[in-house]
Amino acid sequence: MINVMGKFSKxxxxxxxxxxxxxxxxxxxxxxxxxSNYVHQKFGPNPDLPLIQxxxxxxxxxxxxEVITSFDGGCLPTDLSLLKALCRKFPESRYxxxxxxxxxxxxxxxxxxxxxxxxxLTEEExxxxxxxxxxxxxxxxxxxxxxxxxxxxGDSMKIDFAVLNQQFDVIFIDGDHRYHYVKNxxxxxxxxxxxxxxxxxxxxxxxxxxxxxxxxxxxILDGVPEQYKQYLYCVSSSKCxxxxxxxxxxxxxxxxxxxxxxxxxxxKYNKAPIPHTVKQ
Numbered sequence: 502m503i504n505v506m507g508k509f510s511k512x513x514x515x516x517x518x519x520x521x522x523x524x525x526x527x528x529x530x531x532x533x534x535x536x537s538n539y540v541h542q543k544f545g546p547n548p549d550l551p552l553i554q555x556x557x558x559x560x561x562x563x564x565x566x567e568v569i570t571s572f573d574g575g576c577l578p579t580d581l582s583l584l585k586a587l588c589r590k591f592p593e594s595r596y597x598x599x600x601x602x603x604x605x606x607x608x609x610x611x612x613x614x615x616x617x618x619x620x621x622l623t624e625e626e627x628x629x630x631x632x633x634x635x636x637x638x639x640x641x642x643x644x645x646x647x648x649x650x651x652x653x654x655g656d657s658m659k660i661d662f663a664v665l666n667q668q669f670d671v672i673f674i675d676g677d678h679r680y681h682y683v684k685n686x687x688x689x690x691x692x693x694x695x696x697x698x699x700x701x702x703x704x705x706x707x708x709x710x711x712x713x714x715x716x717x718x719x720x721i722l723d724g725v726p727e728q729y730k731q732y733l734y735c736v737s738s739s740k741c742x743x744x745x746x747x748x749x750x751x752x753x754x755x756x757x758x759x760x761x762x763x764x765x766x767x768x769k770y771n772k773a774p775i776p777h778t779v780k781q
Contacts, residue, residue, distance in 0.1 A: 533714065533715050533716070536680070536715035536716040536718070536719050537715040539715070539719055540715050540718055540719050540722065543719075543722075544722055548718065548722065549713060549718075549735070549754045550706075550718070550733050550734050550735045550742055550754065551733075551734050551735070551751035551752065551753065551754065552734065552735055552736075552737055552751060552752050552753065552754040552755075553734045553735070553736050553737065553743070553749055553750070553751050554737045554750070554752075554761070554762070555579060555583065555736055555737050555738045555739060555762055556762060557749060557750050558583065558586065558587075558736065558743075558749070559582065559583065559586040562582060562586075562764075564582040564585060564586075566578055566581050566582065566609055567608060567609050567612060567771075568604075568605055568608040568609060568771065569581070569605060570603060570605060572603065574602065575602065575603060575605055576605050576606055576704065576740075577710075577738075577739060577740055578764070578766065579738045579739045579764070580606070580704065580739050580740055580741055581605065581606060581609045581610075583702070583736060583739055583741060583743075584596075584606055584609070584610050584671065584673060584702065585609055585610055585612075585613050587671045587700050587702070588610055588613040588614045588670065588671050589613055590670070590700070591670040591671070591698075593615040593616075594613065594614045594615060594616075594670045594671060595614065595615065595616045595667070595668075595669045595670050595671075596610050596611075596614040596616070596617045596618070596669060596670065596671045596672075596673070597617075597618045597619075597620075597667075597669040597671075597672045597673070597694060598617075598618075598619050598620070598672070598673035598674075598675060599619075599620050599657050599672075599673070599674050599675060599676040599686050599690075600620070600621065600673075600674070600675040600676030600677070600704075601619040601620070601621040601652070602675070604619075606673060606675065606704075607619050607647075607650060608647075610671075611647045611649065611650055614649075614670075614671070615649060616649050616651075617647070617649060617650045617651070618650075618651045618653060618665075618667075618669075619650070619651070619652055619653065620653045620654075620655065620657060620660070620676070621652070621653075621654060621676075622654070622655070622656060623654045623655060623656075626655075626656055657676050657677070657682065657685070657686050657689070658677075658681075658682060658685055660689075662689040662690070662692070662693040662694060663692075663693050665693065665694070667694070668694055668695060668696040668699065669694050669695070669696075669699060670696075670698070670699060670700065671699070671700050671701075671702070672690050672694055672695065672699060672700070672701045672702070673702050673704065674686050674687065674690065674701065674702070674703045674704065675703075675704035675705070678705050678714070678716065678717055679716065679720075680716050680717075680719050680720045680723075681720070682720070683703070683716070683717050683719075683720025683721060683724065684719075684720040684721075684723045684724040685724070686720075686724070687701075687703075687720060687721055687723075687724025687725055688724045691724070691725060691726055691729065697746075698746065699744075700743065700744065700745050701743070701744040702741050702742070702743050702744075703717060703721055703741065703742040703743075704740060704741055705717055705740055706718065706721070706735055706740060706741055706742035707735070707739070707740045707741075708740070709740065710737065710738055710739060710740065717742075718742075721733065721742060725744065729744060732744050732745060732746050734749075734751055735754055737761070737762060738762045738764075
């Protein structure tokens with residue numbers, strides 16, 4: 502009884518603290534343990550997506566990546582090569598992404614895709630969400646001067662995707678990674694933007710390859726229509742989950758399988774720096 506009362510007292514103190522500082526609730530809801538429990542309780546003891554080896558998706562991988570930065574939150578080189586390879590599956594491919602960030606993904610994919618659309622927040626929305634000046638300056642800074650690229654502005658939670666009246670071959674969901682955004686973006690993509698061969702990729706399914714981000718998994722599983730869940734996978738050596746309706750070899754997502762592949766990389770500086778702001 503004493504132990505139970507102690508836990509009850511701690512819970513009351515925690516609720517009182519959250520009532521005084523509501524922002525603490527975000528820390529609770531973003532906790533990986535919270536979302537792990539949510540996913541396991543709703544989807545069973547083994548909710549992880551089956552694993553596809555990158556070399557089964559991209560046999561004999563050889564690729565040149567035009568733009569890579571080392572800022573936090575960006576794509577791994579393997580993520581970028583994956584997107585390019587998927588676009589190569591479609592003649593005159595059409596690519597759509599939610600969440601431009603610096604623009605590494607679309608800057609690289611634009612050399613393959615015939616048409617690219619990206620969606621990101623307006624300046625006003627970024628200010629309202631308290632994005633720093635440096636953050637706002639970097640968003641979309643890389644893919645400049647691409648004639649077949651269209652930048653759309655708006656909050657994906659509020660936009661009616663039906664007004665696009667378009668379907669895409671490859672769709673990259675890399676916006677807000679909180680559960681309700683991932684779920685909403687996923688539902689809208691499957692409701693309005695996919696055709697019978699479309700491929701959908703979610704970024705940051707892993708924090709890093711093999712380290713599952715359960716909040717994103719929860720949004721995917723709650724957002725994808727039931728009949729399509731059989732086509733969901735994660736991709737080795739990447740931070741991505743994928744929806745692909747092709748016969749492809751998969752396996753249980755054992756951590757050791759994430760590290761079987763190695764890569765050879767050549768680095769070279771690009772001349773054009775990324776715009777940035779400097780505090781005076």
